[in-house]
Amino acid sequence: MRQYYIVILGVLILLSGTAAEAQNRFSKAADAAFSDQLYLTALQKYQKAFSKTKRNVAERDRISLRIAECHKFMNNTKQAESAYRRLVLNKKYAKDNPKVILLYADLLKVNGKYAEAIKQYKAYKEAVPKDLRADMGVESCMTAMEDRKSVG
Numbered sequence: 001m002r003q004y005y006i007v008i009l010g011v012l013i014l015l016s017g018t019a020a021e022a023q024n025r026f027s028k029a030a031d032a033a034f035s036d037q038l039y040l041t042a043l044q045k046y047q048k049a050f051s052k053t054k055r056n057v058a059e060r061d062r063i064s065l066r067i068a069e070c071h072k073f074m075n076n077t078k079q080a081e082s083a084y085r086r087l088v089l090n091k092k093y094a095k096d097n098p099k100v101i102l103l104y105a106d107l108l109k110v111n112g113k114y115a116e117a118i119k120q121y122k123a124y125k126e127a128v129p130k131d132l133r134a135d136m137g138v139e140s141c142m143t144a145m146e147d148r149k150s151v152g
Contacts, residue, residue, distance in 0.1 A: 033045055034070065095127070101123050
């Protein structure tokens with residue numbers, strides 16, 4: 001009976017290693033495509049890798065960021081905004097990586113959502129007080145809102 005459990009345990013270990021290797025294969029291929037600036041290919045491979053990555057939270061967050069960046073670099077600003085929003089809503093990730101708040105604010109600004117962008121720039125300013133990009137972002141949103149009022 002004991003040998004039976006050892007065999008089952010061995011099979012489970014082999015299967016888990018194969019799944020991790022497959023997940024790693026997808027993300028490595030996506031990373032290679034991303035570094036070659038093949039963003040559509042990278043996006044498709046990252047989406048596949050994301051679906052295969054269940055338990056590794058850090059890897060899922062890294063893949064989510066790369067998905068957002070692929071959308072941004074392909075000028076799919078609405079999809080990029082949505083992908084960055086998911087990362088910002090992950091409070092632990094946003095706290096550990098405050099730059100994602102700045103990137104989200106930038107996409108909100110690009111998409112004309114100035115009031116929400118200002119909120120995100122202020123949140124980034126709280127997280128990284130010495131970074132002047134938050135102040136410049138707020139100022140540019142205010143200017144854009146004023147220009148929109150004077151034209152409209």
